Amino acid sequence: MALLTVGALAGCSLLPTAEAEQKPIDVGTTDTVTSLDPAGAYDVGSWSLYSNLYQSLMTFTPGATRPVPDAAKWCRFSGEDLRTFRCELRDDLRFPSGRRVTAEDVRFSFDRIAAIKDPLGPLPVLDTLKYVHAEGRTVTFELSTPDATFPYKIATGAGSIVDSRRYKPDRLRQGTSVDGTGPYLLNEYVSGRKAVLVPNPHYRGAVRQQSSPVDIHYFVDPKRLGKAWKAGRLDVAARQMPPEDIKELSSPTATGVKVMANPAGTTRVMAFNVREGSAMHRREVRQAAADLVDRPALARKVHHRTVSALYSLIPQGMSGHTTTFYDRYPKPDPERARARLAAAGVTLPVDITLGYSSGAATDEETAELRRQLESGGLFRVKTVRQEWTAFQKSYADGDFDAFCIGWVADFPDPDTFTAPLVGQKSALHTGYRSARIEELIRSTQRNSRRARAVTDFHAIQRIVARDVPMIPLWQKKEYVLGTETITGTQYLSDGTGVWRLWRLGRM
Known part of the structure; x- marks a missing residue:
């Protein structure tokens, strides 16, 4: 009996009306695109672009909590053990070259992610995937363990389908060409500056409306994005405007602007390198850091109350949320931290490097965290700011003792805040391992009725609060x-x- 069956949505092509005469909508963002190749990136900037240029077998419609077919006619689990997942590919999909998309292209797309194993790639998302088989128009995924969240995972950028004749099986594609079947085609791309998107007239899938051409403008920091918005150069500004600008534009007196506050699962954590040789290798040192962090001060002084203090891995508003860090570390307590370090025989001050990349108020935030950690002379903090791609490589290589990073939900399920962050194949490469957490993650994934997994998600967060591989901030x-x-x-x-x-669209 199928435990999850999703019927196909009738596809309609995107047929732009007088495309040449349409004025592109100018969208500004501080996102960074690590790679145009889906096998080489697992970050919000890259995946945001992928969701427009590539197709996955499944996708999410606005407000949905379960995925629906996109490149697939249908998808469902076979049997009751949640180990075999099958999809039938649509018949009318074509790459920009005009070649028909095959099930073999889908298999190839997943296999090359596993073969390339790029440290910045999406392999952590596919941690339960054992192998992929293609026959006719059917794609079969065999999983190493039961995983009710697998349909969610292949609806993300990790499931992007590429042309097996244009992409190499064992290395990333270079250059600025994209061969996907998404709602848009990439007409022009200048890394770090601009992406010009035009509607794909041959798209078939879940999207049911005409689309406008879009020019995406990339800014190196929120202040420059804010300046471009105020100068009238943008129609839309997305991630991330300066907090003070958001506060001002959200006021009742602001005119000429529509501010949408989406309750998206966006969090920020301070993660620790727990490998041997790092200053944060010992649990007592990480617990002492947790004793010192003042989240309300970050929200008030740095982010102008546009963020909320977070005391668990899973954010408020999502199933499984707790306050485990508040339960263990209810308020900043330098004396408790000092006693903890003294009992462990730790020499003071503890010298650490704290890495971070650009973003909304990151300089101010890092300065405040440094002040908090150095209070009482317990830590001596050296801060290192890097450009996003270099930053990703540095934390993956273990160059920092601690680093601050934002995390955006890949899909609407608490698994996206547990397995990729504290699982044994963590995307953050902290070196943290917990057999019990791994056991609990697998237990949550065995539950097709997701509400039944809440107890296990609570248990995961209690262990994280004890071991402190990272500290949730906001x-x-x-x-x-x-x-x-x-x-x-x-x-x-x-x-x-x-x-x-x-x-x-334009009115």
């Missing part, structure tokens, strides 16, 4: 600004990991 809504003439900004992002540029 969560926030995702703000999207649009001029009064732009429609669809409320659908741009909603915590499902899909960036719906095709929902934007």
